[in-house]
Amino acid sequence: MRILVVEDDPIVCDLLQEFLVGLRHEPQIVHTAEAALDLLRGERPDVILLDIRLPGMSGLDFLQLQAVRELRAPILVVSGDVTETQAQESLRLGAFDFVGKPLPLRRLEELLACLGPSSAPRRPPLESHGPRRRAPRAPVALPVRVHESTGAEWDATSINLSASGIKVRPSGVIRPGPAARLSITLPDGASRVEVVSVLVRADLDGYAFYFPSPSDEQLGRLRQIVEGARADQPGHTDPHLRILHTIGQAIGTSLDVDEVLRIALDALTHVTGHEISSLHLLTPDGTTLHLRGDRGLRPFLREINRVLPVGEGMIGRVVVSGRTIALADASESPDLLPAARAVVRQEGIHGFACVPIRSRGRILGALSLGRRTPEPFTEPEIALVEAVAHQIGLALENAQLYSATRRQLEDLRTAEVQLVEREKLSTVGKLAAGLVHELRNLLTATLGQAELLLLTSDDPAKSRERVHMIVKETARATQMLQNLLQFSRPNAMERKPCRLEDQVRAALELKAYDLRRDRVTVVTELEPVAPVLADAAQIQHALVNLIQNAHQAMASHDAARILTVRLRAIDGRARLEVLDTGPGIPTDALPRIFDAFFSTKAPGEGTGLGLWLTYATVERHEGTLIAANRPDGGAAFTIELPLSPA
Numbered sequence: 001m002r003i004l005v006v007e008d009d010p011i012v013c014d015l016l017q018e019f020l021v022g023l024r025h026e027p028q029i030v031h032t033a034e035a036a037l038d039l040l041r042g043e044r045p046d047v048i049l050l051d052i053r054l055p056g057m058s059g060l061d062f063l064q065l066q067a068v069r070e071l072r073a074p075i076l077v078v079s080g081d082v083t084e085t086q087a088q089e090s091l092r093l094g095a096f097d098f099v100g101k102p103l104p105l106r107r108l109e110e111l112l113a114c115l116g117p118s119s120a121p122r123r124p125p126l127e128s129h130g131p132r133r134r135a136p137r138a139p140v141a142l143p144v145r146v147h148e149s150t151g152a153e154w155d156a157t158s159i160n161l162s163a164s165g166i167k168v169r170p171s172g173v174i175r176p177g178p179a180a181r182l183s184i185t186l187p188d189g190a191s192r193v194e195v196v197s198v199l200v201r202a203d204l205d206g207y208a209f210y211f212p213s214p215s216d217e218q219l220g221r222l223r224q225i226v227e228g229a230r231a232d233q234p235g236h237t238d239p240h241l242r243i244l245h246t247i248g249q250a251i252g253t254s255l256d257v258d259e260v261l262r263i264a265l266d267a268l269t270h271v272t273g274h275e276i277s278s279l280h281l282l283t284p285d286g287t288t289l290h291l292r293g294d295r296g297l298r299p300f301l302r303e304i305n306r307v308l309p310v311g312e313g314m315i316g317r318v319v320v321s322g323r324t325i326a327l328a329d330a331s332e333s334p335d336l337l338p339a340a341r342a343v344v345r346q347e348g349i350h351g352f353a354c355v356p357i358r359s360r361g362r363i364l365g366a367l368s369l370g371r372r373t374p375e376p377f378t379e380p381e382i383a384l385v386e387a388v389a390h391q392i393g394l395a396l397e398n399a400q401l402y403s404a405t406r407r408q409l410e411d412l413r414t415a416e417v418q419l420v421e422r423e424k425l426s427t428v429g430k431l432a433a434g435l436v437h438e439l440r441n442l443l444t445a446t447l448g449q450a451e452l453l454l455l456t457s458d459d460p461a462k463s464r465e466r467v468h469m470i471v472k473e474t475a476r477a478t479q480m481l482q483n484l485l486q487f488s489r490p491n492a493m494e495r496k497p498c499r500l501e502d503q504v505r506a507a508l509e510l511k512a513y514d515l516r517r518d519r520v521t522v523v524t525e526l527e528p529v530a531p532v533l534a535d536a537a538q539i540q541h542a543l544v545n546l547i548q549n550a551h552q553a554m555a556s557h558d559a560a561r562i563l564t565v566r567l568r569a570i571d572g573r574a575r576l577e578v579l580d581t582g583p584g585i586p587t588d589a590l591p592r593i594f595d596a597f598f599s600t601k602a603p604g605e606g607t608g609l610g611l612w613l614t615y616a617t618v619e620r621h622e623g624t625l626i627a628a629n630r631p632d633g634g635a636a637f638t639i640e641l642p643l644s645p646a
Helices: 010-022 033-040 059-064 084-092 105-115 216-231 239-253 257-272 299-305 313-321 338-347 379-455 460-488 500-517 536-555 587-592 610-620
Strands: 002-006 026-030 047-051 075-079 097-100 137-139 143-148 153-162 165-170 179-185 192-202 207-210 276-282 288-295 307-309 325-327 352-359 362-370 496-498 521-526 532-534 562-570 573-579 624-629 635-642
Touching: 002 010, 002 033, 010 026, 026 033, 033 059, 047 059, 059 075, 059 084, 084 097, 097 105, 137 216, 143 165, 153 216, 165 179, 165 192, 192 216, 257 276, 257 288, 257 379, 276 299, 276 313, 288 299, 288 313, 288 362, 299 338, 307 313, 313 325, 313 352, 313 362, 352 379, 362 379, 379 460, 496 500, 496 536, 500 521, 500 536, 500 562, 500 573, 532 536, 532 635, 536 562, 536 573, 536 610, 536 635, 587 624, 610 624
Parallel strands: 002 026, 002 047, 047 075, 075 097, 521 562
Antiparallel strands: 137 153, 143 153, 143 179, 153 165, 165 207, 179 192, 192 207, 276 288, 276 362, 288 307, 325 352, 352 362, 496 532, 562 573, 573 635, 624 635
């Protein structure tokens, strides 16, 4: 046979070339669907091996082309990266079979043998018998007599059965033709169902036949058999309950609306057997419906349904009325949009159902299903679609609540940042007042030394001493300004190895003038400690807050004013203590000392944000901050931070 291979992987191409030549076939290899179309314009292959994922046009797009559908050549879809939905879609579009990768060569050989040589009859095109649709299937073993159009007859046993098809295992080795009349013996053993069938699939287990146009009586008897067989299965669960369970699980585990919609549409396909579906959601202004998901819509039909006006067409009227509609023939509905009528007839869409999607009494959109078979949707199927629409409404409501909650959290974060900046500005203002006086003193000393240097004729040694004093005081002023700028500059958290003793000295330098003014004695006990992984500016801000808190407590207390800052390493952590000799923390205030806006100071003397901000900073650095009263009087604040790894 002449076999056209459409595959972009060169290694797979070489494998198929060698394998097909060994079977005495004539392979022709192309790497894109576009190249395959160019070849099809010149000659017709006997079989096409088609990959789904191709550069440029995909395999599914290739299957939908009218030129390919009119070719009447069996197409075997071969792919290793495809979903079950895509596999079903490829079969619906007319593929003879689907084979997954890694490619089982024996199965491929069986399929090619089933198709026979180039002169053997082939399966008629899908359009001549109407598209296949998925229907509930049950494992059942029934005697089947096959009467082929050539006059050949043979016996088989059914493997499974549905109202739209059957899979059989022959009693001997046979090669069936493309069409046959099946005589199926019913479970009572006395009656039979005669149904015209088309061969659609062959594999190692047997042969699958599709019933293109069963009568209502035949459909009724076949469904009765399937329902009885499925009810007898142990652990059988009604498919309607399974689909609702599947969608319910999706809603419970995901807040992604698109993911829930995808799961809902896929699950519906397995139960109701529709060929097309679409899901539209209302825009916030309530004037138009936008397509948010679909299955089986051709490009032109999808474009027509992408944006629909509310109140017009079948879907638009369902959204306005809030009532479900179910039609046996959609093309005859007076509510069908004029632009869609010709397309619906061309697509052969008959059965149609559309239900509103509601949540808390509001209509959010519509869910629509369509069939190309003349069989209308049943009441149980419509009830299922309505239940699914209700589930989708819950998912949308959850997503909206989640979005609203996220916006509120973002607003809270913004407010928190503003509070932090407010507290920081308050602290900067207090520090700046002290630094201004300190800088004036430094400038006074510096200018005085410079004037004395110019006015007096000291010996060279005294002149050098004055110059050294000028350099020293200038450097100190520069460092003070640099500390204040670093403290006040807004920056994102950036954790690096940081020495706490350096941050302690910088914080004390910023508060030096205020502490001296109020006669506070500063005692530092700083042992050598390994660096911690921290943002230096944030740690310095936290220390300034604690030092300032201790200073304010002692300033109004008639006792010796001693501020002690102690640093040491204990059990792999750096412990930093800020101790004061003030009045201590009231017992009833200790549990709330780190709450936002809580303060033990008089009204107007504090914002109640300093200790809250310090606690949050230490917590972000994976540390702890504890407040306690000292046995001899005064308060103790202890910070512990993990040491940086070596």
